[in-house]
């Protein structure tokens with residue numbers, strides 16, 4: 126308690142009153158935090174231009190026991206994320222990454238892995254890594270870190286190897302089973318998707334990018350991740366719905 130300074134990644138920024146904002150951010154040691162940044166909308170405010178989701182900052186805040194909101198005293202920019210925000214798709218993707226962390230990070234609970242995942246994925250995207258690959262990698266890892274969707278090595282029912290026995294997604298979309306255990310009604314999942322979900326355990330984005338899965342496989346990975354996440358949350362992640370609806374409503378390039 127008291128005054129805390131640490132690295133943080135901004136997740137959400139909202140206007141509170143005329144001059145103030147509510148900022149939600151993720152830290153490694155303290156999990157997710159929400160705080161008030163006073164005077165942050167003033168033109169020459171010390172926060173000016175830095176309050177953008179996915180920006181990495183050194184945050185200093187004051188907290189009191191029992192209070193939900195902390196008082197942010199400074200946010201010093203360490204890495205902007207503006208290279209991701211140069212086009213609409215990048216803006217939507219940034220919001221989707223932040224939205225996942227907002228949903229799955231716990232308040233005040235150490236989460237070094239999620240912090241590192243968000244940090245490295247944002248860095249890679251700013252450096253121009255393939256967006257589709259990065260998004261699939263990130264969303265699968267968020268589910269894995271939350272204990273929602275473990276690596277699909279074996280069928281949880283019979284213990285059979287999912288690469289040899291072939292996989293399907295359960296009716297309730299809790300995860301992957303072998304096709305025998307899943308039953309005939311279950312949606313089949315290709316070997317490529319199982320392989321990708323296993324590869325992310327040992328390969329970072331750079332290595333995955335050197336021999337990436339096909340666009341078709343990535344589309345199936347996205348579908349499987351979305352089904353599992355939806356079943357767990359009992360709802361669609363809002364930033365994902367916005368992303369899909371907005372991109373689908375755009376005129377197609379011919």
Ligand SMILES: [Zn+2]
Nearest residue numbers: 280283303306
């Ligand atoms: Zn089985």
